Amino acid sequence: MKILVTGAAGFIGSHLCERLLQDPNHEVIGLDALLETSPTPIATREHNLRHLLLHPRFTFINRNLLHVRWEDILPHIDIVYHLAGMPGVRSSWGEDFKTYISNNIEATQRLLEGCRQFPVSRFIYASTSSVYGEQLNQVNEDAITIPLSPYGVSKLTGEQLCKVYAHNLGVPVVILRFFTVYGPRQRPDMAFHRFITHIMADKPIPIHGDGLQTRDFTYVEDCVDAIAATAYAANIIGETINIGGKERASVLECIAILEELFGKKVERQFLGKATGEPRHTWADISKAQRLLGYHPITDLRTGLQAEMLDLLLPK
Template sequence: MTVLVTGGAGFIGSHLAEAFLEDGREVVVIDPLDPYYDTDIKRRNIDRCRSVGGDRYEFVDGSITDEALVRDLVSSRDVEYVFHQAAQAGVRTSVENPKKPHEINTTGLLNLLLAAEEAGVERFVNASSSSVYGEMEYLPYDEDHQNVPQSPYGVTKLTAEHYCRVWTDVYDVPTVSLRYFTVYGPRMRPNMAITNFTSRCLNGEPPVIYGDGQQTRDFTYVDDIVEANRSLLETDAADGEAMNVGSTGNITIEELAEHIVEETGADVDLEYAEAKEADARHTHADVSKATDLIGYEPTTTIREGVSRFVDWYRENRDWYEPLVLNS
């Protein structure tokens, strides 16, 4: 079985590729190594997967916006499953430059769906986002909640979901969209709050909170995300569906920062700065649909996951930390 992981040199994509290789599968990764953050992290991800998979792992340096490359890749490698993780991430980034996320997150996805239809893939798994919900009516978010994205990034993710549904309903391509809720863990992007808080604390600097710190997030540990994706190799119960993939609860940003201060043993106080535009005030996932359809059961609490990340960070400071501090 050949699995294609788009964005497979990135954080979530590399964890998926590594898991599939450990399962004994053939894995093809496509990634343009975009310098949105330091590409040395991505190259380490590639090397790690290559060391696990050997000749069962293939890396293709390219973009999903290249339609000809995508079509050739899916057909010539006899791809059976596509795990689509490639995206221009970042709510704030999309506000500053909406065109790039549209090209990658919407046009790039369409290229992949066309190729998947042509090649007759068995399943197409699309990485979506809690950003599709936008303005909160109630918590936790369930899949019946209104979708009013508050950023261009959220718009592209919702558009991608609709494309996937149509490709299932009209073109008979089995698709599933997983709405991720703030994924974190080892090798995560260095411009995320958990990474920045940890870096500052370990260097004797106070964590900087944007806003009053009472905004909440449903942080999801990457191992739980991997298991949700992995389950879709075994079941077809969720074809055409979109579903939440979150954690066991949520936490205020202030509590998160305080927990990281405690875990690192830093002797610092919290600092506050002006809130950032387009950031959601609260997120919290109702995962009952994913539990019913694919047996999803998150196992890592936010405090447990953050503690694991801090331990990993300490062990990898020699290569990871300078990239964080310079990001």
């Protein structure tokens, strides 16, 4: 099976490529634009690719989705995993939103056009829990979507584009909504990465709001289990599926775990509430369990320890 992964040099994308290559029947083409603007530095993305580039069944294409010639890539591709995009809630306001339009909306539409011209058996779109906005309880895929940020709007627009191409042109779309993925290689702008690096540098941990906000934390290896399962799962075309984790916790509870792991108390620096972020997230993953056989196994302490150890290693 020949598989295209966009965003292959990123946090989730690099883990997914490694997982897919564990199957000897898979050939993986990774597409990413290393020189383009991203919250993840070029050196970090190159580091993410270091093992993949040595693999005989992996091919890397360093190119922007907006400019690639699909006739050079998509013929004979069986599955497309579309993970590329501009992430981040806080940076999606103001003039910076134009990068979200180009990377999350225009690029998705262009890739869908490519898959219309060169049909694939599955098109898996990586979306986010940010499309739900503020929800009071556990949320399933039928919940109303009211994003709180321009980032959430851009990802929900990508979802709608997928549905338009599926309905009108038969593109075989599956939408996965990720809930706060963390673990080794996490982007440097994300909370756990910042917390750990601040502790390593003996700096106060910056906390937006009161720290009592909770998230459904999804360990990256659990997440890629679910993503990889879409390659063979039956009866999933046209579905939207939540991918959440094993454990929910507040920001302060996560910091307490890090204090245990580092064996020291950590100074907290409370900042104003971040604009566009929900108070709580909580995924109903019963659909993923039923359709993908998904069962996240990594508890928060184990996952945080793995991310901490990864950041402590010399790069």
